[in-house]
C-alpha cells in the first residue's frame with residue numbers, strides 16, 4: 376500500500392554513508408551531525424543508524440535535541456553547541472552530554488550548573504577562527520581559558536576539545552581554510568600551554584571530511600554527507616564519494632484528468648496547456664516544505680519520466696502536466712530521491728528553488744510522514 380505522501384528514509388543508506396565517511400577519515404572519530412531533526416530525516420531513527428554505521432559521536436545544535444537523544448536511550452558521546460544563558464545546562468551535564476562554550480557568559484552558566492548538581496561538565500572550547508558566527512574570538516581566548524582553568528581546578532569542568540567551524544569548506548581550494556587552520560592551531564597550542572591534557576581538535580564538516588584530509592584531526596563532523604547529499608560548491612556530486620541519498624520524497628496522485636489546450640493551471644495561470652493533455656494533482660505544497668519559488672521548475676518523476684511542476688505550488692498541492700502518459704489517480708510520483716534509480720536529485724530541487732540541498736530536506740513539514748526502511 377502506498378501512502379498519500381511520504382519521505383522514505385532508508386536507514387541502511389545512513390549506516391553505509393557513515394561507514395564511507397569513516398573510511399575517508401580512517402584515523403579520526405566520526406560525529407554524525409543530527410541537528411534539525413537529523414536534517415529533516417528524523418532524529419532518533421537516524422541517530423540509531425548512524426551509531427550502527429560507526430559514529431562514536433553525535434552532534435546537535437540545540438541542547439534539547441541532545442537531551443532527546445540521551446532520553447531515547449543513546450549511550451554514546453554527544454556534543455551540543457548552541458545553548459543560551461537560561462538553557463538546560465544542568466540537564467545536559469547530568470545526562471553526560473558534552474557542551475560547547477564560546478563566551479565567558481556561557482562558561483559561567485555551565486560552571487554554575489555543574490556546581491549545583493555536583494558533576495563535571497565536559498566542555499569543548501569553540502573558537503571563531505574566521506567564520507564570524509559562533510565561537511570565542513582569538514583575542515578573548517585567554518580570558519575564557521582562565522575561567523575554565525579555575526573551574527577545572529575544582530573539578531567542575533573537564534576541557535575536552537578546542538574546535539572550530541569553516542566559513543567556506545564547500546570551496547576546498549579557498550585560502551580562508553589555511554588561515555582558519557592557522558588560527559585553530561594557535562588557539563589549540565595556547566589552551567594546551569595552560570596545562571590542559573589530552574585535548575581533542577576538530578574542525579571538519581562534510582565538505583572538509585570529503586575533500587580536505589588535513590582537516591580531519593581527531594574527529595570529523597559530517598552532517599549533510601550522512602544523508603547522502605552534497606554540501607555543494609566545489610565538492611561535486613555525493614555519488615563521487617560513494618554516498619547515496621537516504622531520503623526519497625514521494626506522493627500519490629489524488630486526481631488525474633484530461634484538460635483541453637489553452638487551459639490555465641493552478642493559481643494565476645502561470646502555466647497554460649499547449650495541447651489537449653492530462654494533468655495530475657500531487658498532494659504536497661508549500662505547507663509541507665515544497666518551495667513556492669519552484670513553481671514551473673521543480674522536477675517530478677512519474678512512470679520513470681521526468682516532468683516539471685506546472686504553474687504555482689499551492690499550500691497543499693501542485694500540478695504536473697503529464698501529456699498522454701499512462702498514469703492514473705493513485706499512482707505514485709517521486710520529487711527527489713536517488714539519481715542512480717532515475718529519481719531526481721535533491722540538488723535539482725535546490726537549483727529550482729535558488730537554495731541548497733540542506734534547506735530542501737530540513738524544511739519538510741510535519742505533515743509529511745517519515746517512513747523508515749531497513750531499520751534494525
Ligand SMILES: *Cc1c(COP(=O)(O)O)cnc(C)c1O
Nearest residue numbers: 408540580581582596597598599
Ligand atoms: C551543521 C554543522 C556541521 C555539519 O555541517 P555539514 O555541512 O552539514 O556537514 C558541523 N559542525 C557544526 C558546528 C555545524 O553547525
